[in-house]
Amino acid sequence: MTGLRERQKADRTQRILAAASRLFRDKGYDAVRIEDIAQLADVSVGTCYNYFWTKGDLLLAIVSMEVEEVILAGKSVVADPPVEVALALDSLINIYFGHSLHYLSKEMWRTAMALSIGAPETPFSSRYTELDGLLVLQVSDLLSELQRRGYACLDFDPQTMGQVVFNNLNQMFIEFVKQESMSLETLIAATSRQNSALARLIAQDPAENQR
Amino acid sequence: MTGLRERQKADRTQRILAAASRLFRDKGYDAVRIEDIAQLADVSVGTCYNYFWTKGDLLLAIVSMEVEEVILAGKSVVADPPVEVALALDSLINIYFGHSLHYLSKEMWRTAMALSIGAPETPFSSRYTELDGLLVLQVSDLLSELQRRGYACLDFDPQTMGQVVFNNLNQMFIEFVKQESMSLETLIAATSRQNSALARLIAQDPAENQR
DNA sequence: AAAAAAAATTGAATCCATTCAATTTTAAAG
DNA sequence: CTTTAAAATTGAATGGATTCAATTTTTTTT
Numbered sequence: 156m157t158g159l160r161e162r163q164k165a166d167r168t169q170r171i172l173a174a175a176s177r178l179f180r181d182k183g184y185d186a187v188r189i190e191d192i193a194q195l196a197d198v199s200v201g202t203c204y205n206y207f208w209t210k211g212d213l214l215l216a217i218v219s220m221e222v223e224e225v226i227l228a229g230k231s232v233v234a235d236p237p238v239e240v241a242l243a244l245d246s247l248i249n250i251y252f253g254h255s256l257h258y259l260s261k262e263m264w265r266t267a268m269a270l271s272i273g274a275p276e277t278p279f280s281s282r283y284t285e286l287d288g289l290l291v292l293q294v295s296d297l298l299s300e301l302q303r304r305g306y307a308c309l310d311f312d313p314q315t316m317g318q319v320v321f322n323n324l325n326q327m328f329i330e331f332v333k334q335e336s337m338s339l340e341t342l343i344a345a346t347s348r349q350n351s352a353l354a355r356l357i358a359q360d361p362a363e364n365q366r
Numbered sequence: 367m368t369g370l371r372e373r374q375k376a377d378r379t380q381r382i383l384a385a386a387s388r389l390f391r392d393k394g395y396d397a398v399r400i401e402d403i404a405q406l407a408d409v410s411v412g413t414c415y416n417y418f419w420t421k422g423d424l425l426l427a428i429v430s431m432e433v434e435e436v437i438l439a440g441k442s443v444v445a446d447p448p449v450e451v452a453l454a455l456d457s458l459i460n461i462y463f464g465h466s467l468h469y470l471s472k473e474m475w476r477t478a479m480a481l482s483i484g485a486p487e488t489p490f491s492s493r494y495t496e497l498d499g500l501l502v503l504q505v506s507d508l509l510s511e512l513q514r515r516g517y518a519c520l521d522f523d524p525q526t527m528g529q530v531v532f533n534n535l536n537q538m539f540i541e542f543v544k545q546e547s548m549s550l551e552t553l554i555a556a557t558s559r560q561n562s563a564l565a566r567l568i569a570q571d572p573a574e575n576q577r
Numbered sequence: 578a579a580a581a582a583a584a585a586t587t588g589a590a591t592c593c594a595t596t597c598a599a600t601t602t603t604a605a606a607g
Numbered sequence: 608c609t610t611t612a613a614a615a616t617t618g619a620a621t622g623g624a625t626t627c628a629a630t631t632t633t634t635t636t637t
Binding site: 274 | 476477479481483484486495521523526530534537538540544545559560568
């Protein structure tokens with residue numbers, strides 16, 4: 156069934172991804188040369204380019220896998236959110252930001268986000284953008300769910316507000332990775348404050364819940 | 367007073383900026399080589415690097431000038447804002463986005479924003495980030511002014527909400543420059559819708575104005 | 578299983594941003 | 608107006624991402 160060629164292709168992709176992942180994290184994206192990745196993955200430089208359009212796209216492939224996991228983790232919050240709007244958003248924050256530096260360095264995030272803007276047409280840049288879209292949907296779903304349960308007022312369109320909330324989270328995260336000295340705690344605290352401000356405006360007046 | 371050296375320095379800076387500006391816009395940032403800029407500016411490659419850290423920083427210098435103008439233009443809106451919160455935010459949108467493509471191409475914006483994230487420590491990257499900070503302040507000032515005049519409720523902190531609004535605008539602008547096919551009208555319409563949603567939540571109930 | 582076709586691999590060559598040691602220009606000192 | 612010191616300019620050299628024509632491997636055909 157799965158021919159030799161197909162198997163080798165999968166193998167090589169994995170080896171290249173693993174090598175790049177390790178090296179980017181250990182030595183830093185800029186300091187790693189394609190030649191280093193090729194050597195560690197036991198392929199030639201040319202082969203790396205057969206599998207990934209550019210060095211940057213290779214990074215984006217790695218980062219995208221991380222974002223996929225985050226989206227998966229976020230589903231549990233949407234499925235069963237805290238009652239308070241502010242708490243619900245905080246839960247999402249914690250999932251989105253909480254593990255951001257486990258496998259990726261700030262430099263990797265910076266570079267990946269920069270590439271997704273500066274070179275948006277590569278395969279994994281598109282993928283990254285697509286994942287951002289899914290994150291917007293997830294936030295929207297959460298807001299929608301909060302409305303459905305009567306925890307949030309019905310005065311707003313969850314899609315629109317979901318995008319606003321996500322755009323804010325994303326921009327805050329960008330500022331976080333831009334400043335090497337900024338701690339995760341500071342990021343989470345600042346974002347939580349902003350979400351609380353929004354939450355106050357869209358939270359359901361408890362009295363309204365009586366009807 | 368102004369020594370020869372000082373005058374030449376200013377001259378050369380201007381020539382380099384003018385040459386780069388023209389070439390980036392005409393041929394596209396990526397297609398322009400430092401050698402081309404040096405030739406048109408009538409200096410050597412090395413001199414370009416004496417004035418600007420990198421090709422990217424040269425671009426950021428150009429883009430920063432544009433942002434400075436936008437901030438200046440924004441002051442008039444803050445000084446005398448429309449009565450409706452939504453309209454006030456729309457005015458700001460129009461100023462911020464309206465002329466964005468007059469002197470700069472989408473590619474230039476994309477590259478500049480990418481650089482400000484990916485290489486945040488260069489002189490003009492810092493400058494660009496600083497200008498973003500001023501834009502946040504400007505939006506905050508507008509909200510504050512709207513509160514002062516009783517057009518907006520007092521239930522929110524203008525600083526916090528100003529940052530949220532700006533972060534959203536910025537992220538929307540990023541999406542705009544990422545998609546070569548997206549029109550300015552589409553961007554403005556989408557952003558206006560989001561601002562309206564926020565405006566509805568923070569607008570002063572007219573009845574409250576009676577006291 | 579040999580031959581032909583298709584797909585992948587390879588590493589040397591190319592292209593450009595960036596660097597740097599040598600040279601030239603300007604300012605300061607005598 | 609020399610001499611000396613400081614600042615700037617210069618373009619050839621460096622380094623690394625990317626490309627590409629030649630070669631090798633795998634698959635398909637006969």
